[in-house]
């Protein structure tokens with residue numbers, strides 16, 4: 118499932134290519150992928166709207182439009198959001214197709230269009246396509262307060278890579294939690310954007326066992342975990358995310374972090390620190406890989 122670094126990578130890929138364009142057409146090939154509002158109202162509301170910014174909150178991609186509207190994309194388990202030339206043949210399981218105008222010549226890009234040249238670039242229309250073989254993803258449209266009120270989007274905790282979010286803030290969030298630390302890290306209302314991959318990676322880096330009760334962690338352990346979260350997430354963003362499953366960036370390419378993971382997906386293989394085989398336990402219904410010697 119795409120987590121904070123994967124979603125951040127896609128948002129950064131989309132930004133220079135979407136800002137300044139206008140939605141001309143929307144085709145929902147699997148309408149129930151839209152969870153808010155009703156699919157017909159969704160199409161009526163998005164057509165004619167210009168993109169003003171592209172951001173991320175937790176695991177949600179936020180495509181901001183005029184009038185404070187935001188197109189929210191949650192990729193679920195296997196969702197892919199891709200920019201293509203409109204002539205590209207439709208891939209199987211493409212659930213939504215958006216046609217966007219050329220970028221108006223007098224608009225300036227929000228940041229240098231890095232990464233990749235897009236065929237035809239800014240002077241030509243493009244298509245944004247959403248495909249999702251397992252259909253756990255969703256598309257939402259509204260103002261942020263609408264979406265929260267309609268419970269289409271849950272309340273999210275702070276962003277762990279926000280420089281304003283300190284180790285003390287994290288400690289306060291763990292203080293009354295009787296749940297296991299791994300489960301607390303996965304809870305999006307505690308901190309936003311962390312899933313199974315980066316929870317395991319961060320706990321290993323911080324030398325904290327995933328089955329510790331959250332409120333039992335010392336200030337020192339929480340400080341290490343805070344630093345480990347930041348580091349694990351920022352390194353993964355730099356490497357364009359982990360393609361451990363179906364994750365692809367906005368160009369359909371795999372990320373680079375999957376080759377650099379320390380514990381995730383390595384149960385039974387030797388710990389990179391001590392050489393002992395890594396252990397596997399189930400916590401909150403998810404597999405957790407950790408080192409019994411290095412993590413306490």
Ligand SMILES: [Zn+2]
Pocket residue numbers: 388389390391392393408409410411412
């Ligand atoms: Zn070890």
